[in-house]
Structure formats: C-alpha cells, structure tokens
Amino acid sequence: MFNQKDISIVLSGEAGQGIQTVERLLLRLFKLSGLHVFSYSEFMSRIRGGNNSTEIRVSSERVNSFCERIDVFVSLHEGAMERHYDRISHKTVIIGDPAHIDSRFRDGNHTLIEIPLRDTAKLVGGPIFTNIIIVGIIASAFHLDMAFVRDKLKSFFTKATDDILSKNITAAEKGFSMGNDLFPARRIDLKLSMSDQAKGELLLNGADAIGMGGIAGGCNFVSSYPMSPSTEVLVFFAKHAEKFGIIVEQAEDEICSAGISW
Amino acid sequence: MVSGIGQAAKTPHYINTSFFDGLHGRSLPAAIAIKASNPELTVIVESGDGCTYGEGGNHFINAIRRNADITTIVHDNMVYGLTKGQASPTSRRGFTTPVQVAGVNLEPFNPIAVAVALNASFVARAFAGDIEKTKEIIKSAITHKGYALIDVFQQCVSFNRLNTFKWYRDHSYYLDASYDPHDREEAFKKAVESEKFPLGIIYINNKNPTFEENLAVYKDNREPLFKRSVDYRKLEQLMEDKRA
Ligand SMILES: Cc1ncc(C[n+]2csc(CCOP(=O)(O)OP(=O)(O)O)c2C)c(N)n1
Numbered sequence: 001m002f003n004q005k006d007i008s009i010v011l012s013g014e015a016g017q018g019i020q021t022v023e024r025l026l027l028r029l030f031k032l033s034g035l036h037v038f039s040y041s042e043f044m045s046r047i048r049g050g051n052n053s054t055e056i057r058v059s060s061e062r063v064n065s066f067c068e069r070i071d072v073f074v075s076l077h078e079g080a081m082e083r084h085y086d087r088i089s090h091k092t093v094i095i096g097d098p099a100h101i102d103s104r105f106r107d108g109n110h111t112l113i114e115i116p117l118r119d120t121a122k123l124v125g126g127p128i129f130t131n132i133i134i135v136g137i138i139a140s141a142f143h144l145d146m147a148f149v150r151d152k153l154k155s156f157f158t159k160a161t162d163d164i165l166s167k168n169i170t171a172a173e174k175g176f177s178m179g180n181d182l183f184p185a186r187r188i189d190l191k192l193s194m195s196d197q198a199k200g201e202l203l204l205n206g207a208d209a210i211g212m213g214g215i216a217g218g219c220n221f222v223s224s225y226p227m228s229p230s231t232e233v234l235v236f237f238a239k240h241a242e243k244f245g246i247i248v249e250q251a252e253d254e255i256c257s258a259g260i261s262w
Numbered sequence: 263m264v265s266g267i268g269q270a271a272k273t274p275h276y277i278n279t280s281f282f283d284g285l286h287g288r289s290l291p292a293a294i295a296i297k298a299s300n301p302e303l304t305v306i307v308e309s310g311d312g313c314t315y316g317e318g319g320n321h322f323i324n325a326i327r328r329n330a331d332i333t334t335i336v337h338d339n340m341v342y343g344l345t346k347g348q349a350s351p352t353s354r355r356g357f358t359t360p361v362q363v364a365g366v367n368l369e370p371f372n373p374i375a376v377a378v379a380l381n382a383s384f385v386a387r388a389f390a391g392d393i394e395k396t397k398e399i400i401k402s403a404i405t406h407k408g409y410a411l412i413d414v415f416q417q418c419v420s421f422n423r424l425n426t427f428k429w430y431r432d433h434s435y436y437l438d439a440s441y442d443p444h445d446r447e448e449a450f451k452k453a454v455e456s457e458k459f460p461l462g463i464i465y466i467n468n469k470n471p472t473f474e475e476n477l478a479v480y481k482d483n484r485e486p487l488f489k490r491s492v493d494y495r496k497l498e499q500l501m502e503d504k505r506a
Pocket of ligand 1: 267268269270271286309310311312313314337339341342343344345350418
C-alpha cells in the first residue's frame, strides 16, 4: 500500500486545538525510535478558529522537504478536509471522528478509519485529550512500543500535574489499543525500518538552526520587527541572550532593525 | 558621530572624527546600536529637521523612549534644504514653496513638546546666531547622562526666506536663571509657547536608567561587544539538548 520508506501524515485541526503539541510529541517519538522526520505547518489563524495543519514526513532515510502526497490524514474538526481536498487520494488513510469526515469521501473508494474520538476523549477527561489519543493511534500504526511512548510522555509533559499526566497516558493507551484493533483488521501497516543513527540526530526547527548558526558565527546583536515566521528567530535569541551575551531589541519598524543591527 | 542625509547631515564630513553616515532619516537606530555595542564611546547624531522629524519620525520617538546616552543635534531650518526647498515637518503655516504653492496648511511638528511628552532625559533649544550660548548647551547635552535633544534654530540662507536669521532672533528668548528644567509641567508650558520660542535647557529628567545600563550583556562584564568571543562550549551543549 505504501512505499514503506517514507510516509506523510497530515494533521488538520482548528487553531487553538493544540496540533502543535501533537506535532512536537510525534516528532520526538519518531526520532527517538530511530526514524527520520521532517515537518511543515500551515496556519490560517494563530489564535483561534480557522484551519491549521501540520505535515509530518516520517522515513527510514533523511527527508529534506515537504511533499504534496498525503498517506495518512487525521481530520480533527468539521471542515478540516476542505483545504486539503485535492491532496487526499484513494490511497490516503483517513482517520477521524465520524462527524469530522467529509461525506464526499464516503464513496466506497476511500480508506476511512472512523474512530469515536470525541466520545473517547470525553471519557478520558475532555476534548483536550483528543490530541493524545491521536498520538496513541499513530504510534500503534507505526509499531512503536507503548512502554516507550509512556516514558516519553512523562518527559514531555514535565509541567503537567500528576492528574493531567495520567490522563494523557490513559488517552495514549486508549488510542494505541484502538489502533491495534483497527489497523491489522484493515490490513494497514505503517512499519518503517528504524536505525540507531536517526536516534542520535539533532531534532531542529528552522528558527533553532538559524539561531544556532548565528551564535556560532558570532552574532551578538539582534533586532527585529515581529512577523511570522521570523519572530521565532527573535524569540530564540531573546531566550538565549543572557547566556551568550547577545543584545536583543525589538525595533519600531523593519528599517530600524536593519539600521540598529550591525 | 552619526548622521543621515541633508545639508545638516553633512556636518561630520567637516570634522576630524569617526563617523557613520547612514540613510536619510535613519541615523538614530545606528547611533543607539553604536552606543549599545560600545558604551565607552561618546555618540552624537547630527542632522536636519526633515531627516530627524520627518523621514525618521518613528525612530525619533523610539530613541527618546529607549534613552540611550547619546546626543541629537537637529539643525532646524524649517525647510528641506538639500532637495532645494520643500516644506519640512517644522515649516510654519503659510510657508510657500514650489510644492506648497498655496502655503503649508499642516500644524507644525513641535519636537520640544513631543520630547517632553515622552519624558525625554534632556531637551533644549539653541539659536545658531549665538555661538557662545549654543556651545554651552551642546556641552551640557553631551555631558548629560541619557538621551539629549537639541533643536537648533538655524536659517537656510538659500531656500527659506520666511524664517530668516532676524525671524529666529525676533521669535525667541532665553529662559532666565530662575527657570527649573526639572519641572515637567513647567517644561510643557514652555514647550507649547508659540509667540516667542524659549531658548536654553527646557527639560531634564534624571530618573530613568539609560538603554545600555539596562542591557544584561554588561551586567557582569563591561567589555564592549566587539572584544568578546563566542562560547562554543555552551553552544555545543545547547545543540546536544536537541538530540534528546
Ligand atoms: C529615502 C530618501 N528620501 C528622500 C531623499 C531626498 N532627501 C535628501 S535630504 C532631504 C531633506 C533634507 O531636509 P533636512 O533633513 O531638513 O536637512 P537640510 O538639508 O535642510 O539641512 C530629502 C528629502 C533621500 N536622500 N533619501
């Protein structure tokens, strides 16, 4: 069904639903399991409402780019499929709550994995846990080890209370066992071959890479006028300013930032 | 010294000093950066009213707010000299030029009032016809700790026939010794006078720390930035964290 070297997953949710958390968590789980990853996010709105999506490419080999193809599509709200309509094919595995599946895909030609995500999340403690159920489902599809996932959840949610952490773990376990039931029955198997080399790689985003490159090159003065995506670079430098002796100043406009940084 | 573009902005070309000649209106960001990266330097910005209050208006406002210990000397001739005589932000109502054929009908920009409103550290006005007193004001501004603005009334002999040497003299007076520049409300009253403009030190605010005093980079180490080197050990550690 897949070429088994490279699988692209798209998570499509509403702004404010927390798909960035799923993204960060999945990237770490994949990488620490020995898989290469590349992810790319699209934001319609940064605060609430609108559709946000993230593509995560997972591979046995290095991946250096975004791709058009979607192998696994996770639909997290009504209308989540609209913006990606042209990229979803009859080979795409579509995962989502029945309420979140666009009826045009119920034509018998598409692979639908319908899961009572909303009800399951309610059982665990509320809609906020939907994301972690998804993490469990995907971990199962990729044959990750549940004990390993549990362990990483603990190190990921260091600031969560014991109650929230244990609910997150329950959510992941529920997703994992639903996946264990559903995928083999539908003969869907996303196992990729893993390597120790990938485990030891750096997991970086673009802003971190630019920031670290800047520090290595001797950058000691940063000024910028906020705008996505460069704000992340400004945030990186602000965070590490004191440690590395860097002056960071938000400018009143872009021309000021060009003039003040030299 | 740092300057922008204009006739006034050419001043550093006639002085034997290190200087940075920037873009029109953009001298203040560069000057703040120079002071921030090497606080030992004395930094003076010299430019025109068009450059500082027009093209660089947003930098002017934010330079006052940042309060770097630098001095700005603005040669206020109420006209764009270098481009041969168009209205500037400080041009008076009714001033005619080949562009403002019916006369300027905008409210003149009041740099002194704006500076007092932003609680600037040092605000003064001088008259270029009086070299001795102007020299004393410039000296006080340079030795003052914090951002200092001096708006200098100075005629453009080629392109401003309204605001002549005589006009500036007739429309100004010196503040007397009893005036206390530390009183903000009094300063504001002086700043909005328009029959005759006050000359001298109009406002002083010593309460705020300077921009460079607030910078964490100088907390435990006073060395200027250019003398420092990268701590690669810390950087490697930062990168290692990204493997976990
Ligand atoms: C970005 C930009 N816009 C316009 C100009 C053209 N220009 C040069 S100086 C000037 C105004 C000069 O007026 P002022 O700053 O008052 O100085 P003065 O020449 O009167 O001393 C202008 C509009 C320029 N050099 N750069």
